[in-house]
Amino acid sequence: MNRKTRWAAVALLGSGLVQAGVASAQDEGEGGDTGFFSSLFSGMDFSLGGFIRPEIAVATGDENPFNQGGNVYNGVTVARQAGDPFTAYGPVLSVPVLSGALNAIGLGSVTQPGTLLGDLLGAVPVVNGQLPIADQVARPVHSTDNTFNMMVLRGELEAGIRFSSDLSLVARVRAMYDPGVYDDINAEHLVGADGMGIVGGDPALYHHQPNFYEYRVEGDSTPNPLEWDGKNYQVYFPALFFEYNRGPLNLRLGNQQIAWGQAIFFRVLDVVDGLDLRRHSVLDNAQEEFSDKRVPSLGLRVGYQISDEWIADAYVQKFQPSIYGNPNTPYNVIPTQFTVHDLYAKGGYDDKISYGLRLKGNYGQWGFQAMAVRRYNPDGVFRWTASNVDRDLPNNNILGITENLLNNGVTGPSTGELLAQTPFEASPGGVYSANEWFHYAGMARLDAVDGLNAAITEFAPATSRLLAAPAADTQAAYNELNTFFMAAGGALRGHIAREYFAENVFGAGVSYVTEGTPGSFLDQLIINLEASYTPNRVYTAPSLSRDYLREDSAIGALVLEKYHRFTQAFPATYMVLQYMHRTKDDLFGRALKGYGGNVNAPAGGISGGANYVVFALQQPFPQDIYRVSLATLYDPRGGILVQPGIKWKPRGSITVDAFYSYINGHLGGNPNNNALSTADFADEFTLRVGYQF
Incomplete structure (x- = not known):
């Protein structure tokens, strides 16, 4: 029995025991007897609901340059000049120097x-006593041309079983299916000079057609408990936990997601769970605040209402890493010229745990919170590894x-x-x-x-x-x-390994609700300041060295929120303005020391930290039949994301959600000096039509 099977068995066994208890209670009830189970489950109730929703994203930008079919050098002729290893790789090879060096x-x-x-x-x-070795090469992979970035059918079913006033079970199962009808590259068709294809790496990821959903690591093809994946489908439980409430105590045991903090785009105190980027990367509706992205994990969460104003929230859970898009899938961001060896299982990280504590309270118009977390950074770090x-x-x-x-x-x-x-193999597609x-x-x-x-x-x-x-x-x-x-x-194809390191994250926040003239813009304005500090955080070195980069990292965010009614004819408009500063890394956790490289020069890094500004609004129409929204993210170093959207509810059970994502990482200067250029290929229109039952 592998580790994933053991973890899943624990969760399912617990569910089975309670179900057995329910059956026992029902049997005893039929006989008119009273006992432990009949009293424990005397108030049992059941609820069931869900939705089904097709989702499409129509591409209006470029092909993904991190994939084989979108590589910017496909079909582009480039001159190559060999150098001399015995003269520090000078521009040409000298026969006398070579012979002398070999003699030595x-x-x-x-x-x-x-x-x-x-x-x-x-x-x-021989020209002037030297041997010229040069050629020209055009990358021999055809470029793809996709109309759609995403075509997915999503379904979700949620069941709630209340066994008594104190105990309940929450089960939410989610299924995704992508038919894979894209113009993409089948790695089987990539052939090298020796007539062979790609050899290294997991064959399910690197040797065949794109694999949309399977998260595979070295030594384990199914590392996530309560998740079952195939090339085109995914079924998993974002929630499967027991909840127990008794007075000030709240317990949740099982597979669950934990969200701390609520900023759009920004994650300052929201450090508990990693993100799953297989499903539309970070390009869902921004105001949903990663609700579909957090990786669920088996764990125990304990909440205790200390007083009317103060609550303590603690957790301990199995460590689960963030999940990046697979090679050649629409939102992949790791160049497919490189093969990744994820050491989550092989390195023993699948038996690690994370834990943390948060205190949150209010005093009049003021709000306070503080947290301390011991976790394995779910983003992981990368280094060269032998092929x-x-x-x-x-x-x-x-x-x-x-x-x-x-x-x-x-x-x-x-x-x-x-x-x-070495970290290289002589294979095509590199x-x-x-x-x-x-x-x-x-x-x-x-x-x-x-x-x-x-x-x-x-x-x-x-x-x-x-x-x-x-x-x-x-x-x-x-x-x-x-x-x-x-x-x-x-x-040549490069090989890199992904590892994970433990870290301590400390955070604090303070908020204040202003009072002003009723109806004025400054009345009931929520001002929230959050900050976190991580000593000795481990980052991927810009050299991909095994000698990782270690930096003390600080992150701060200022958030202004306001509901304001501009006219009596419409409900209040929700608006939020946010500013974030990060001292050592960017919005995606990449070290700033790796910034600034281009085709002519290596990375020089950037100083002064990274800064981001967000403005978002949401305006419901009367009866909330329509709701328009806007979210913008600006990187002052030259990148912007603008996402307007509209939600329409023609009937209570039907929702039509449409939004457009415009990303530009080339507003000025080197695009590799801002975070958003990584995704500026993904301009797209997204449409989601949901039926809820």
């Missing part, structure tokens, strides 16, 4: 006339032939055996040029030069035997990268 390590005989390598070198035209793919470099180019002659598996490891000890490497490093908020050097130095001596060496500058990195892409017969 006792391998000079391989370049002598009459040898295969010597004859190959002698057959290539474990034993695949020789192809012999269709002089650089591959040279490497295979030097490492032929006779006197030492072969090139395939050496590459298996990175084809230094231009692509630098461009995508900037998009991923990584350092292109330091990333290359970390992959070399941390995986020596295998990398040094392949003649790789740390690059001193951008030009040397360009030459070295192109040398190995050419030697690979086209492309």
